Amino acid sequence: MIKLIIDAAKDKIFLMIINNTINYSITHENTKINYEKLTLLINQFLQQKDLNLNKISKIYVNRGPGSFGGIRNSLSIVKAFHLVNKIDYYCFSFDDFDEKTDTKYENIPKLCEKLKVKKNLIKPNYLS
Numbered sequence: 001m002i003k004l005i006i007d008a009a010k011d012k013i014f015l016m017i018i019n020n021t022i023n024y025s026i027t028h029e030n031t032k033i034n035y036e037k038l039t040l041l042i043n044q045f046l047q048q049k050d051l052n053l054n055k056i057s058k059i060y061v062n063r064g065p066g067s068f069g070g071i072r073n074s075l076s077i078v079k080a081f082h083l084v085n086k087i088d089y090y091c092f093s094f095d096d097f098d099e100k101t102d103t104k105y106e107n108i109p110k111l112c113e114k115l116k117v118k119k120n121l122i123k124p125n126y127l128s
Contacts, residue, residue, distance in 0.1 A: 001057045008074040009066025015045050016105050023106050060108050063091040088119045
Protein backbone atom coordinates (compact mmCIF):
# COMPACT_ATOMS: atom_id res chain seq x y z
CA MET A 1 0.00 0.00 0.00
CA ILE A 2 1.70 3.16 -1.23
CA LYS A 3 0.70 6.50 0.29
CA LEU A 4 1.37 10.05 -0.88
CA ILE A 5 1.53 13.08 1.42
CA ILE A 6 1.13 16.57 -0.06
CA ASP A 7 1.70 19.72 1.97
CA ALA A 8 1.54 23.04 0.09
CA ALA A 9 0.31 25.05 3.08
CA LYS A 10 3.76 26.05 4.33
CA ASP A 11 6.82 27.91 3.03
CA LYS A 12 7.83 24.91 0.93
CA ILE A 13 5.81 22.40 -1.04
CA PHE A 14 6.49 19.05 0.60
CA LEU A 15 5.82 15.67 -1.02
CA MET A 16 6.39 12.27 0.58
CA ILE A 17 5.87 8.74 -0.66
CA ILE A 18 5.43 6.08 2.01
CA ASN A 19 6.03 2.63 0.55
CA ASN A 20 5.92 0.06 3.36
CA THR A 21 9.04 0.85 5.39
CA ILE A 22 10.68 3.07 2.76
CA ASN A 23 9.95 6.81 2.66
CA TYR A 24 10.93 9.28 -0.04
CA SER A 25 10.47 13.02 0.22
CA ILE A 26 11.16 16.15 -1.77
CA THR A 27 10.54 19.87 -1.31
CA HIS A 28 10.05 22.74 -3.73
CA GLU A 29 9.79 26.47 -3.27
CA ASN A 30 6.23 27.52 -2.54
CA THR A 31 5.75 29.98 -5.38
CA LYS A 32 2.90 30.82 -7.74
CA ILE A 33 4.74 29.09 -10.57
CA ASN A 34 5.00 25.88 -8.56
CA TYR A 35 1.31 26.07 -7.63
CA GLU A 36 0.50 26.08 -11.31
CA LYS A 37 2.68 23.06 -12.00
CA LEU A 38 2.00 21.07 -8.83
CA THR A 39 0.60 18.11 -10.80
CA LEU A 40 3.80 18.06 -12.86
CA LEU A 41 5.93 18.14 -9.69
CA ILE A 42 3.94 15.25 -8.22
CA ASN A 43 4.18 13.17 -11.41
CA GLN A 44 7.92 13.85 -11.75
CA PHE A 45 8.46 12.80 -8.13
CA LEU A 46 6.50 9.58 -8.65
CA GLN A 47 8.35 8.82 -11.90
CA GLN A 48 11.72 9.30 -10.16
CA LYS A 49 10.69 6.44 -7.86
CA ASP A 50 9.31 4.29 -10.72
CA LEU A 51 5.72 4.90 -9.61
CA ASN A 52 2.59 6.42 -11.07
CA LEU A 53 -0.77 7.50 -9.69
CA ASN A 54 -2.28 4.06 -10.31
CA LYS A 55 0.02 2.64 -7.62
CA ILE A 56 -1.05 5.20 -4.96
CA SER A 57 -3.67 3.83 -2.57
CA LYS A 58 -4.18 6.88 -0.33
CA ILE A 59 -3.31 10.56 -0.38
CA TYR A 60 -2.92 12.76 2.70
CA VAL A 61 -3.11 16.50 2.12
CA ASN A 62 -2.53 19.33 4.59
CA ARG A 63 -5.66 21.49 4.73
CA GLY A 64 -4.00 24.27 6.71
CA PRO A 65 -3.65 26.62 8.33
CA GLY A 66 -1.38 28.18 5.79
CA SER A 67 -1.15 29.70 2.35
CA PHE A 68 -4.53 30.17 0.66
CA GLY A 69 -3.12 29.51 -2.82
CA GLY A 70 -1.14 26.44 -1.78
CA ILE A 71 -4.03 24.89 0.12
CA ARG A 72 -6.61 25.64 -2.57
CA ASN A 73 -4.42 24.24 -5.32
CA SER A 74 -3.36 21.08 -3.48
CA LEU A 75 -6.95 20.30 -2.42
CA SER A 76 -8.18 20.78 -5.99
CA ILE A 77 -5.51 18.47 -7.36
CA VAL A 78 -6.19 15.79 -4.76
CA LYS A 79 -9.91 15.97 -5.50
CA ALA A 80 -9.15 15.54 -9.22
CA PHE A 81 -6.90 12.53 -8.48
CA HIS A 82 -9.78 11.05 -6.49
CA LEU A 83 -12.31 11.59 -9.26
CA VAL A 84 -10.09 10.21 -12.03
CA ASN A 85 -8.23 7.42 -10.22
CA LYS A 86 -10.60 6.69 -7.29
CA ILE A 87 -7.80 7.33 -4.77
CA ASP A 88 -9.08 7.97 -1.26
CA TYR A 89 -7.73 11.08 0.39
CA TYR A 90 -7.52 12.42 3.91
CA CYS A 91 -7.30 16.13 4.74
CA PHE A 92 -5.29 16.67 7.90
CA SER A 93 -4.12 19.68 9.85
CA PHE A 94 -1.23 19.67 12.27
CA ASP A 95 -3.65 21.51 14.58
CA ASP A 96 -5.67 18.27 14.73
CA PHE A 97 -2.87 16.50 16.54
CA ASP A 98 -2.05 16.65 20.23
CA GLU A 99 1.12 18.55 21.21
CA LYS A 100 2.47 15.32 22.71
CA THR A 101 2.01 13.45 19.44
CA ASP A 102 5.00 12.77 17.22
CA THR A 103 3.82 14.69 14.15
CA LYS A 104 6.47 13.74 11.65
CA TYR A 105 5.13 13.41 8.12
CA GLU A 106 5.74 9.67 8.06
CA ASN A 107 3.39 9.32 11.04
CA ILE A 108 0.48 11.19 9.39
CA PRO A 109 -1.30 8.06 8.04
CA LYS A 110 -1.27 6.36 11.46
CA LEU A 111 -2.38 9.57 13.20
CA CYS A 112 -5.25 10.05 10.75
CA GLU A 113 -6.35 6.48 11.38
CA LYS A 114 -6.00 6.83 15.16
CA LEU A 115 -7.95 10.11 15.25
CA LYS A 116 -10.51 8.82 12.73
CA VAL A 117 -9.92 11.62 10.23
CA LYS A 118 -12.71 11.20 7.69
CA LYS A 119 -11.75 10.28 4.17
CA ASN A 120 -12.82 12.26 1.12
CA LEU A 121 -13.84 15.28 3.22
CA ILE A 122 -12.38 18.75 2.70
CA LYS A 123 -12.57 21.48 5.33
CA PRO A 124 -9.79 23.97 4.54
CA ASN A 125 -8.33 26.17 7.25
CA TYR A 126 -6.82 29.28 5.64
CA LEU A 127 -4.76 31.89 7.46
CA SER A 128 -6.35 35.33 7.18
